[in-house]
Amino acid sequence: MEKSITRTKRNITIIGIGPRGGYALENFILSLEGKTDLSKINLLLFEQTGNFGNGSVYETTQIESNWINIPERILLLEKRATITFPKFEIPSFPSYHDWIETDFEKKPKKHIDHYPPRAKIGRYLQQRFQSIITPLVHNAIVTLIESQVEEVIVSETYDISLKTDAKVYKNIDEILLTIGHQPTELSEQLLAWKKFASNKSNVTLFTSPYPIVNFLNHQNVTDKSIVGLRGFGLAMIDVARAISMNFGEFTLEDSYTRKCSYQPNKEYSGKMIPFSLDGLPAVPKPLNALMDDLFKPTETQLSDYTSLIGNPTTQKNASSPEFLLKAFAPIAAKIYLQLKTTFYNEKMSLEETENTIIQWLKDPEYKHASILPNNQPVKNIMQDFVAMATGNKPISLDFCVGQVWRHCQPSMYTALSFNACHEDVFAEIIALDESTKRYSYGPPVESIQQMIALIEAGKIDTKFLSDPDFELTDDGWNFHNKSHSETATIMINSVLDPPKIKVVKSPIIENLLSSDLIQMVHDDLGIMTDEQAYVISENEDHFIPIALLGRLAKGTIIGVDAILECYGERPKNWAEKASNRHVEALRTNDAT
């Protein structure tokens, strides 16, 4: 049952206008082409940062040393076609490849992949948004609101309002939440550190790595500072690159392997001390299409994989992610056995390879001669992986599996979203996918070469890398082990929290949860939505027109985080349903 409306315009809102909100808007407008003239729509677009179209991740003024982890070659952000309405037209906008005027089909496969600054992607997204929004604003269809939405209020009679700190917006007919990464509760460790640092002028904690200027411009961060870096992943690389470029420069020494050296300024006597629970580094992506193609499954392999894991009966009967591992292992094993040379030079049978792959995916600590050992200095691990990524060293099984997993991810995300698996099994599958991210969401080779250069220059100290002991002293964080001790006066947290809805600390989500308008999929995951992204609320008698796309929907769907997923099918599905609902509401309204 749903309310009929008697107002002349329907209020449609999108909250959060990053890449996903922007693409959802485009698809919504596109779905209305030929169905209505838009005169009965009042679109309210809320974006708390004012960065409409690009959001905070792709802010255009952020430091250029924040790189995206997807090479331009595969950054397939499709073109938007011209959209025509009776009274006006929305111009087309080029694909990302046309915007950068590069035809990757014409590039030789040896061409080294380029990973642009996130600010450049932001410029693309912002221009794309402007080109759709200008005619919509001109025709009084859209209002842009630079505010944080704090609450979605549904009255007893199912009237919906939105509350910002400045105003209440009433009579809302449709809400799409594309709010991306939300702040979460600080961990116990960070809370204790916050308390520790709060009353010391010489000791500073940054609970978030972004925006990077927050610490770069801080008076306590000087060329003498010893900086602790909590986390050893992609955000740590952004932080370490920014600090080191502030106090010195990198020189490229080999244009093919991207090997570089680091020259600190004369005055830079400080250093950085990164650490994480396992102390293992991110694994670089293959250098170019030539290397990357070695790990690409065939179309047939991918479609067989999709039908195997997408089978509802298999999903329903699964008591663990074993069915997924069994479908994946033969593909990765075949690709590994086809490599000309491998790190382990004994011949392995197909069966042994498949078993080793499954064992290792279940337990990353699993040891086998085909897997690169973790018990060597981190610089050696980084150098070995860089050499594999650039074709200068035979490939280890783990490197191969990580890359094949990445190529299978889009098929897996399609086949496993809205699946028939038990929620605990799906939670395990999501955890398995997360555990591959060290490989499958890896950085460019050049980023790892820079980290190696910083280690060689003594500016990254790896003595305390793996789960170190700390003492909080008057002088700061004292790292110590049997033979070494160092004290950091600055600590930067670079660990981004998982999308666990229970720990999200933002008014809009806390309010939605407390009003029972949304449901959690699983204790460790996000919000339950249907295939068109509408939230499944506890109230089964009344349809609530609230939809959610993106990171917080993890749980009914998988693989929602990367930029390419923002431009996928899901925003289109939502747009189709929301536009049909709009046309239907107008029709009913005209009839009454």
Ligand SMILES: Cc1cc2nc3c(=O)[nH]c(=O)nc-3n(C[C@H](O)[C@H](O)[C@H](O)COP(=O)(O)OP(=O)(O)OC[C@H]3O[C@@H](n4cnc5c(N)ncnc54)[C@H](O)[C@@H]3O)c2cc1C
């Ligand atoms: C630091 C960082 C780096 C990343 N790097 C990469 C990368 O290299 N490659 C990649 O593929 N992916 C990367 N990602 C993943 C990223 O989530 C996606 O690329 C993409 O930004 C997701 O788009 P989105 O629109 O869903 O969310 P976001 O980009 O987070 O946009 C959501 C928007 O909603 C706004 N908002 C939130 N709450 C409210 C509210 N209550 N009221 C009003 N506005 C609100 C926010 O201000 C934000 O602009 C990164 C993520 C982070 C956090």
